[in-house]
Amino acid sequence: MDAITPLMPEVDFAYDEVPNLHELIEQLRQHGPVVRVKYLGAPVWAILDHKELNQAFNDLENFDPSDGYRIIAAPSMGRTLQTMAGDEHRVNRASVSALFMPLKVRSYVEAMIEPIAHELMDRIVGQREVEFVQAFTRPYPFTVITRLLGIPVSDEAMLLQWAVKLIDFPWDPEGALKAKTGFDAYMQGIIDARRARPMDDFVSLLVKTEFEGQTLDDERILSFFRLLFPAGSDTTYKNAGSLFACVLADPEFRAQAMRGNKDREALVAEGLRWQTPTAMLPRMATGNIKLGDAHIKKGDWVLFGITAANNDPRVFSNPRKFDPSRDNRELISFGRGVHFCLGVHLARRELETALKIVFERYPDIRLKPESKVEFVGGVLRGPRELWVQPYGKA
Amino acid sequence: MRVIFIDDQGIEHSVIAEAGDSAMRCAADHLLPGIVGACGGAMACATCHGYVADGWLAMLPAPSAQEREMLSGCIDQRPNSRLTCQIRLTEALDGLTITLPQSQT
Numbered sequence: 261m262d263a264i265t266p267l268m269p270e271v272d273f274a275y276d277e278v279p280n281l282h283e284l285i286e287q288l289r290q291h292g293p294v295v296r297v298k299y300l301g302a303p304v305w306a307i308l309d310h311k312e313l314n315q316a317f318n319d320l321e322n323f324d325p326s327d328g329y330r331i332i333a334a335p336s337m338g339r340t341l342q343t344m345a346g347d348e349h350r351v352n353r354a355s356v357s358a359l360f361m362p363l364k365v366r367s368y369v370e371a372m373i374e375p376i377a378h379e380l381m382d383r384i385v386g387q388r389e390v391e392f393v394q395a396f397t398r399p400y401p402f403t404v405i406t407r408l409l410g411i412p413v414s415d416e417a418m419l420l421q422w423a424v425k426l427i428d429f430p431w432d433p434e435g436a437l438k439a440k441t442g443f444d445a446y447m448q449g450i451i452d453a454r455r456a457r458p459m460d461d462f463v464s465l466l467v468k469t470e471f472e473g474q475t476l477d478d479e480r481i482l483s484f485f486r487l488l489f490p491a492g493s494d495t496t497y498k499n500a501g502s503l504f505a506c507v508l509a510d511p512e513f514r515a516q517a518m519r520g521n522k523d524r525e526a527l528v529a530e531g532l533r534w535q536t537p538t539a540m541l542p543r544m545a546t547g548n549i550k551l552g553d554a555h556i557k558k559g560d561w562v563l564f565g566i567t568a569a570n571n572d573p574r575v576f577s578n579p580r581k582f583d584p585s586r587d588n589r590e591l592i593s594f595g596r597g598v599h600f601c602l603g604v605h606l607a608r609r610e611l612e613t614a615l616k617i618v619f620e621r622y623p624d625i626r627l628k629p630e631s632k633v634e635f636v637g638g639v640l641r642g643p644r645e646l647w648v649q650p651y652g653k654a
Numbered sequence: 655m656r657v658i659f660i661d662d663q664g665i666e667h668s669v670i671a672e673a674g675d676s677a678m679r680c681a682a683d684h685l686l687p688g689i690v691g692a693c694g695g696a697m698a699c700a701t702c703h704g705y706v707a708d709g710w711l712a713m714l715p716a717p718s719a720q721e722r723e724m725l726s727g728c729i730d731q732r733p734n735s736r737l738t739c740q741i742r743l744t745e746a747l748d749g750l751t752i753t754l755p756q757s758q759t
Contacts, residue, residue: 357724587685
């Protein structure tokens with residue numbers, strides 16, 4: 261298949277909201293595991309099937325992510341782990357990975373993550389109806405990051421404005437670069453303060469971290485922070501919304517969420533599969549390769565259809581059924597290979613903790629009966645809004 | 655060749671293994687509880703932690719700096735902890751015995 265014309269030319273997967281994304285994916289899949297679609301107004305490849313996507317994630321010769329990210333993200337985000345390859349990536353990743361390891365992340369749960377969930381639940385006390393994305397799922401993972409960094413609570417809102425704009429470079433280059441200026445100036449102040457007087461937070465650890473004799477300079481630390489917000493906050497908040505939409509919709513899942521850690525882990529894994537927040541991520545091919553029936557050429561843009569692979573019926577039977585009892589070991593939501601999501605453990609614990617605390621505080625919480633939940637976005641995906649009634653029937 | 659995995663309930667699973675595979679791949683192929691291997695063997699996820707039984711540890715090449723760094727962040731690390739994705743199976747390792755941690759079930 262070398263066709264230049266995309267299938268579904270009327271759909272742009274970058275600009276359109278594609279509420280029916282999974283239906284579109286199933287139609288596209290009839291044409292093969294790798295197809296042509298439209299993205300940012302131009303034809304690109306999309307990898308849909310699990311086998312081919314797994315292969316692509318592990319093929320750093322033909323799909324080295326750093327080339328593509330240098331074009332779409334580096335202008336506003338700098339030299340992040342995403343834009344690094346080989347030894348540079350290995351050393352820089354090892355310098356920060358200790359902060360995200362299972363043992364460390366477990367220590368954040370009681371000390372920080374649960375209290376943040378409680379704080380946000382305190383704010384909706386007495387309210388009959390709440391828009392849950394704005395009230396909880398969006399601020400929750402963002403606040404986890406600002407607290408991990410030791411940002412003063414009074415500055416959180418200001419930082420949020422910049423942080424959400426940083427990844428917008430392909431859509432709004434001017435806005436993204438302006439956000440970078442504000443973000444950098446603010447975070448540089450925090451770095452300087454921690455260099456002078458270390459505290460018990462991420463920033464203090466990063467200024468003194470060392471791996472194989474290498475330390476991180478200020479620009480490396482800044483670029484890591486610029487990546488931290490979109491990578492750790494946007495993804496988790498979208499997925500938290502999708503998770504609550506599913507769990508609140510079914511009495512059996514609500515009961516499961518109130519049982520124990522293993523039950524919540526299963527719900528979270530299925531949420532990550534059923535409505536993957538990083539639905540389709542753009543990469544640039546770094547070699548010529550035949551993948552499925554597609555002849556991909558060096559320099560072609562390729563969408564990694566993560567949510568498509570997570571719904572590949574050959575790997576996950578009856579994939580559009582939300583079924584927490586299924587075997588989710590082949591989940592590909594966090595990628596594969598050396599760039600595998602560093603925040604995987606933090607994300608999972610945040611989502612599990614969210615279920616635990618929300619149902620502990622509001623055991624009768626339910627979806628507002630007449631409101632429809634619509635999942636939107638072809639790149640980052642989650643519910644547009646999620647109206648809930650914290651005390652159940654009004 | 656065979657590899658013996660002991661799960662967190664103490665149950666032994668003696669499974670057929672392919673020389674050349676990693677111990678993680680072998681466990682994952684047999685769907686054993688306690689090994690996830692989410693990143694596919696790139697030392698990037700810390701979900702294939704296992705405890706190598708006495709006598710076998712010395713037969714394995716020493717862990718790299720990166721593996722040691724990852725292991726130090728695993729829950730319940732012990733002196734015989736290894737990332738099973740870094741254990742390359744050879745015929746000499748026939749009978750290799752690895753206990754799987756409770757934290758990964």
